[in-house]
Amino acid sequence: MVQNNFVICLSLKSMTSSIPERLLFVQHGWADTNGAMARLGRRVAPANTKIIAPNLGWWRTWLRLEPLVQDVETIATQTISEHPQLPMRVVGHSMGGLIWLEVLYRHPEWWPRVESFVLVGSPVGGSDVCRMMDPLEVGLGIARDLGKNRRSIASAIAAQVPTLSIASNTDGGSDGLIMLGATQFDYAHHVVLPNIVHSAQRHDEAIDQAIREFWQSPRQPLAVQPSPELEIIQRLQAVPGMTDAHRRDFEKAKVALSFDSGLTLRLWKNPARVDHVFLACPQGQCLYSGFVGWIHAGALRQTLREIQSEFAGKVTGMA
Template identity: 55%
Template structure:
């Protein structure tokens, strides 16, 4: 895809990280990309930079950019394609206790705060695919979202296909025509509620298909509800729905983080709408 998007005058850098290495740990890959990027910036200090990353590639670039805020002003745009910024649910399932099972521990990490900080300075685009009403078949839609990024969802495109598809190219080219900072929406009751749930240790974005199984746990005066459900292995799921009963957010925590979720729900239960009305 990078070759498709490149102009005749572009300097294209596409690191080959090695397929086997991508199944081990992310830190060596971050160091490898950091070294390549540093050399390129030193050699071409005045050339504007456009960064793209698919899946784990986007996460690697988040980590690299966090290490080098001095590069941010040089970056014209940052595009993440099918990147589980909030943490991959399959990774959390493989490593429910977060003890570090291969790449699962790295892919299950929540990097939203990191991404949000970067998106305040660098125009950022996040692209997701939806094949089943909640995921691209590999990662959930929700995990690709974070405040400050322009978010685009493409129907019927699975995770692997998103790496190189004409529809993705078209979205990126359109974004490049006017890459601007996307302001985060003003806080309201629902967004604050979702952010509080996302901040629970171990919270991972869930697929919306399980929303229909959840039972109402809390109802607020504005009609917003929190719903809960446990699967067969007692993994605790929590969902937020609007006054029309439509799912706005879903997440789950493993066994070790259930007390933290219950504590958060206890705090939320005491909330009043107050300034949100």
């Protein structure tokens, strides 16, 4: 099927009747086309599922996100209008998950129909690689769009739609491309699988199985349990330009704030003079790691001063 100069792969999975029972939208990400995600859809979909796998074009994924969002929105709107009674499921890999975040946020009227929303290796908190490519946010290709923090819209959706975020840990903090922390957000279920590099996630049986298991029983949004560490992490994540960082540099950081609870905030500058911040538990293990670019260093310092006055028991080394 061709529409507006891009290709949509339509499949009907194991049809035992002439009418599909549900819709499954699967979306590829950056530097990819729809083949692998269409195959993933066929592997995981229950019988009598209509699978929609738009091909947005390999080259177009390097440019801007908004035209891709509009393309998927157009396809989804047409498909849903043709099947107004069918429930829907969504699976997006990497940037494909971000595209669907934008689409769903624009269409809250669809949320009651969405049985599940699965993001695989999606940098919801923003891609650290893209933030480093475009540190001044001048709009360098797709980097500006992939470096954006979308936690607020992701949490709003996950509070109403059963949502699963799947990540993989290959090096103690990432899947080789996407930071573990960038895949986490409130109200979403979160699964971390070992040793699946980012590009292989579209083909891996463990990913398929995690999706099937999430679908096997009704799911509700995951309740957020308040805690001192969560409150501090949320304050840090709200700093303009804050991006999840790898934990490999945690040991280089020095304690800047100590809390009565035993939590510590630690700071480190990399050789490019980029500010990194880490939150450690009382046992000294890293709970959160992030960085801000040069233009947002002042905002980080201001937030640390606010945290110091509101939460800290004693202070070491704060300027």
